[in-house]
Amino acid sequence: MRRLALAALLVxxxxxxxxxxxxxxxxxxxxxxxxxxxxRPSPQTYTVAQRVEQYGGDVASRLRPAxxxxxxxxxxxxxxxxxxxxxxxxQVYARNASSERWRFVKQYRVHAASGLAGPKxxxxxxxxxxGIYQAELLNPNSRFHLSIRLNxxxxxxxxxxxxDKRSRLGGDIMIHGNAVSIGCLAMGxxxxxxxxxxxxxxxxxxxxxxxxxxxxxxxxxTPLHDGPAWTGTLYKALRSELKQYPx
Numbered sequence: 001m002r003r004l005a006l007a008a009l010l011v012x013x014x015x016x017x018x019x020x021x022x023x024x025x026x027x028x029x030x031x032x033x034x035x036x037x038x039x040r041p042s043p044q045t046y047t048v049a050q051r052v053e054q055y056g057g058d059v060a061s062r063l064r065p066a067x068x069x070x071x072x073x074x075x076x077x078x079x080x081x082x083x084x085x086x087x088x089x090x091q092v093y094a095r096n097a098s099s100e101r102w103r104f105v106k107q108y109r110v111h112a113a114s115g116l117a118g119p120k121x122x123x124x125x126x127x128x129x130x131g132i133y134q135a136e137l138l139n140p141n142s143r144f145h146l147s148i149r150l151n152x153x154x155x156x157x158x159x160x161x162x163x164d165k166r167s168r169l170g171g172d173i174m175i176h177g178n179a180v181s182i183g184c185l186a187m188g189x190x191x192x193x194x195x196x197x198x199x200x201x202x203x204x205x206x207x208x209x210x211x212x213x214x215x216x217x218x219x220x221x222t223p224l225h226d227g228p229a230w231t232g233t234l235y236k237a238l239r240s241e242l243k244q245y246p247x
Contacts, residue, residue: 080093112181119160129183215242
């Protein structure tokens with residue numbers, strides 16, 4: 001019995017030794033990942049036009065009823081995205097001509113928006129900026145499905161930074177899909193599709209993006225903040241801007 005046990009032990013030891021040798025002969029994790037990466041096809045990239053073709057039909061079916069109810073053609077001449085940080089809401093307004101008044105079309109829930117009330121002051125502060133912006137770029141290949149980049153920092157942001165002697169203001173502030181945010185407005189994928197395709201069908205210079213800490217159209221709404229002295233000037237401008245958009 002002892003001889004049989006000893007023989008079994010020797011066999012088991014030999015098998016372990018062979019396994020160790022075979023494992024040591026395998027490439028490291030980095031090499032394995034590199035090999036797998038070579039075998040995978042490169043991710044497909046899309047143009048804005050291709051995304052419009054891909055999602056345009058679904059978006060039109062979702063948006064046309066709302067535009068029809070607002071008595072605005074789809075796609076419109078101009079569009080405005082009005083976001084309120086405290087309520088986590090983004091409202092869409094549109095009009096058929098610059099001479100017409102803005103009309104409310106639809107409201108979306110903001111799935112995620114990091115930071116508190118108050119303007120964005122520096123790179124890495126995780127604040128969603130506050131101000132009146134334009135659509136600077138449509139990204140059809142965003143990590144977060146689809147995205148619209150704001151022109152943050154705008155002229156006002158730069159002027160106030162110069163006054164405060166601040167630098168490294170940050171950038172790449174987006175309205176995008178998914179539900180995570182580090183200074184951006186995350187709208188969920190379907191919401192991002194609606195906003196992206198609508199923006200793609202309107203010229204960039206005809207897209208306004210207003211980001212406000214609260215809805216200044218409601219009474220004497222005044223958000224709590226520990227911002228710089230010029231924050232009051234910013235909020236006065238936002239209050240005036242919001243008067244154009246009927247609730």
